[in-house]
Amino acid sequence: MGDVAGAVAEAGAEAYPRIVATLIRVTGDWTLAEDCAQEALATALERWPRDGVPANPGGWLMTAARNRAVDVLRRASVERRKLRELARLTDPEPASPKAEGDVVDDRLRLIFTCCHPALALEARVALTLRTVAGVPTADIARAFLVTESTMTRRLTRAKTKIATAGIPYQVPTGPALVERLPGVLAVLYLLFTRGYDADGEPAFAAEAIRLARLLDRLMPDQPEVAALLALFLLHESRRAARRDADGNLLALDVQDRSRWDHAAIAEGRSLLDRAGDGQYVLQARIALCHATAPTAADTDWPAIAGWYDQLARLRPTPVIQLNRAVAHGFAYGPTAGLRLLAEARAGGALDRYPPALTAEAEFTARTGNPVRAAALFRAAAALVKSAAERRALLKRADDLTAGGP
Incomplete structure (x- = not known):
């Protein structure tokens, strides 16, 4: 049973957003789409132990969710047009290349719908996490430091606003695309940041990378999309080296660079080769400069200063x-x-921004005033929310007062 539950969880992680995106496109009903996707997972947990895991688990879940939507709409006497559209959803076992392209387009439509400028930024991020990435509401609530019931209400309000405002479920074209794309990229940037912070949830960073890949695959002519993906990969390449054996944060200049993910760095460099200008291009070039320096002493700081x-x-x-x-x-x-x-x-x-105090402390120490620098490090430590960051800052202060580097 444990193996089957794992198979359901794995298939659900991949298929859930596809199912929700497709059913939203066809029915226009967010709640129905999410409910049917959840019921498909519950049905799999009931039937797969008895019948075995299907050859195409994601296709099985899509079919189960589609059939459930047909049943619900039929009982509710919804117009025949929607039933006909649902009936035309082909069973994706096996999926054809065209069907896969259609699914990806649905996901892209959903990203742009979740990130519509009519919604507040926090609502865009939360709705993207829940609907596109399939992150449980409880996990999103913890990320935003609110209760699950509060987050549920916020998500409901966001979906209601999409419905009442008539926000279209589509990828904009022409000037509207150029206008809307920065908002989508900003949401992905914030999503990645929440996963890369000292105490962030790594799954959020992974989702940001996956969604950036999706955008880049479907919008290869947008240099800022490629640059944002490059930026994510270059930062993520350092994750394994960010902590010591005791879980303490390590500054960039003391990390073991042999533990960096050099394949991710190479991919980031390749993406930047086709990038043009823009804020994410500049940030990615800065990250690449750090990532390709053999040692901290070899970092080209004048180039980084110029890019900043x-x-x-x-x-x-x-x-x-x-x-x-x-x-x-x-x-x-x-x-x-x-x-x-x-x-x-x-x-x-x-x-009251801890990195500003930390920067002042670092430069103050370098000018030969360790006592004031230690006080600034402690002031920064009092403001940070991350326990790991607090420990690192207090250690830096202790090292200075003890005559350390």
Whole structure:
């Protein structure tokens, strides 16, 4: 039974978003699509132990969900057109190349629907996680630090707004695509970040990479899509080396670079070869510069500082200005870093932002003031939510007061 349950879970992880996307396209009913997908999984848990795991588990689940939708719609006396459309959904055992393309198009339509600008950014991210990535509502709630019931209500409101506002279930074309694509990429970026943070859920990062691959496969002429995928891969390549044997976070300059995923780095480089200009291109070039430096001392900080100069002109946000200050500090000395950091903090947006305090602490230590630097590291530690980050910052402070590096 354990093997069968594992087979259901594995097939469900792959098929659930496909099923939901396809049924939403045909019925226009989000709740029905999700309910039928869930019932297909429950039916599999009941029948597969008796009948055996089918040769095409995903196709079996799609057929079961489709049949369930037909039954529900028939009982509800829904218009004959929808029933005819459901009947035309071919059994995907085995799936033809065209059928696979149709499924991918459904997933892309769903991404753009979830990421419509009429929805708040948090709602876009949550709806993408739940509907496109199939992440359980409880896990999404934990990521947003709310209760499961609260997140359920938010998801319901988002789906209701899509229905009442008549948001189309489609990939926009022409100027509308150019207008909407940045919002989709921003959601994927946030999704990856939530999975790559110190205490983030790695599955979220994996989903962001998978969805970015989907977008890149279907939109190969969009350089920012390729660049975003490259950025994800280059960051993810370092995951195995980010912690020591005790689970403590390791700074980039002390990581064992032999543990980095060099295949992912090579793929990221290849993607950037066909990328043009844009914010994600610049960020990916910065990440590639880190990823390809044989040692920390070999990092081309002047090049990174130059790319941050361009990025700051393109998007002069406080966080990008902070990162620019850090790059200049490593490229041209701590005094240059502190000067630009003061400019970045002038508006007050970074006053309680731990990375800003950490950068000030690092450059202060390099100017020969370990006591003040240690105090700044401890102030940053008091603000972070991650226990792993807190330990790392406090250790850095202790090392300074003990005469360490």
